[in-house]
Amino acid sequence: MTNATATVIAALQIALAAEQAAGYGYGVVGARLPQGSAEQALATADWMAHVRARDQLSQLITDRGANPVPAAVAYRMPGPVRTPAEARALAVTLEDRVAGAYLELVALPESGLRSLGATQVRAAALRAEAWRGSAQAFPGMPPASLRG
Amino acid sequence: MVMAGDRAAAGSEATGPARRALLIASATALPIVLSACNGIKVLGAPPAPPADVGTLRTAIDDEAELVANYLAVTGATGSAGLGADAHGRMAAALAAVLSDHRQHLAQLKSRLVAPAGRQPAAAHSPAGAGAGSRGSGVAMTLAQLEQAEQAASDRLIAQLAHLPAGLAQLFASIAASEATHVPYLRAARRH
Numbered sequence: 589m590t591n592a593t594a595t596v597i598a599a600l601q602i603a604l605a606a607e608q609a610a611g612y613g614y615g616v617v618g619a620r621l622p623q624g625s626a627e628q629a630l631a632t633a634d635w636m637a638h639v640r641a642r643d644q645l646s647q648l649i650t651d652r653g654a655n656p657v658p659a660a661v662a663y664r665m666p667g668p669v670r671t672p673a674e675a676r677a678l679a680v681t682l683e684d685r686v687a688g689a690y691l692e693l694v695a696l697p698e699s700g701l702r703s704l705g706a707t708q709v710r711a712a713a714l715r716a717e718a719w720r721g722s723a724q725a726f727p728g729m730p731p732a733s734l735r736g
Numbered sequence: 737m738v739m740a741g742d743r744a745a746a747g748s749e750a751t752g753p754a755r756r757a758l759l760i761a762s763a764t765a766l767p768i769v770l771s772a773c774n775g776i777k778v779l780g781a782p783p784a785p786p787a788d789v790g791t792l793r794t795a796i797d798d799e800a801e802l803v804a805n806y807l808a809v810t811g812a813t814g815s816a817g818l819g820a821d822a823h824g825r826m827a828a829a830l831a832a833v834l835s836d837h838r839q840h841l842a843q844l845k846s847r848l849v850a851p852a853g854r855q856p857a858a859a860h861s862p863a864g865a866g867a868g869s870r871g872s873g874v875a876m877t878l879a880q881l882e883q884a885e886q887a888a889s890d891r892l893i894a895q896l897a898h899l900p901a902g903l904a905q906l907f908a909s910i911a912a913s914e915a916t917h918v919p920y921l922r923a924a925r926r927h
């Protein structure tokens with residue numbers, strides 16, 4: 589495997605790991621939202637988006653001759669998730685992390701993956717906006733990467 | 737000397753004068769590297785900026801225009817016929833979006849390294865920018881602002897292909913932010 593291919597695979601695995609974590613996390617989000625509520629339906633729709641993205645990334649990794657790293661059996665939550673407000677906060681955290689992970693794809697020279705990365709950063713930011721109720725100036729960007 | 741990693745030269749199939757001109761152009765765009773190899777000093781007019789500088793300048797101008805449009809709208813919303821509460825909520829939402837755009841503009845400008853003696857790119861100054869925006873000085877409607885946000889987001893994503901990695905990431909993040917302004921403003925309108 590060339591260095592360039594290894595860099596692509598590494599970036600795809602980072603995005604895959606974020607999608608797997610989001611898929612697990614949305615199960616927790618959905619369980620803490622009122623049964624049958626519009627918010628729970630939103631959580632289900634977002635979970636499905638992450639499942640589709642996970643499958644797409646797995647395929648992209650396989651197409652390049654590598655093995656997708658399997659998901660963990662369980663994930664530690666960033667904080668307690670007992671109330672609907674905490675569930676919404678978890679959804680925001682999951683989406684912010686997914687957006688950050690897809691920025692790794694945007695850094696690749698391959699235009700198709702760059703475009704996929706940007707589209708998915710935008711999709712994650714839109715889902716985060718729905719849970720957060722507000723927009724962010726720089727979705728996915730670590731504050732340290734911003735100048736000034 | 738032609739740099740092996742020079743993208744424009746390496747990707748070209750051109751031959752004859754056109755190819756030579758391309759090689760010279762790309763060589764003059766690398767004065768520091770050449771000086772280090774051969775001791776050649778490049779004098780005279782600064783080289784034409786590479787394509788990604790043009791893309792960055794366009795993005796800076798687009799962002800400055802969005803800032804100008806929001807300044808024009810925030811100055812005009814008093815006549816929108818909204819109640820006091822609704823007006824307050826909408827004003828807060830517009831101020832939040834304007835703040836995002838000012839941050840976008842600052843980050844984009846910080847990525848532009850203008851050669852000495854050149855004016856910085858942004859032709860629009862936020863202080864007096866309202867009159868220079870599209871729509872002949874008439875404040876855009878909220879629906880038009882939402883359309884402008886979506887168009888700006890799409891434009892940034894369409895320009896990623898030839899940018900350096902770090903700038904592409906900034907473009908993608910700003911594109912995502914601008915897309916989220918659409919549902920954010922829609923929600924502020926509904927409430």
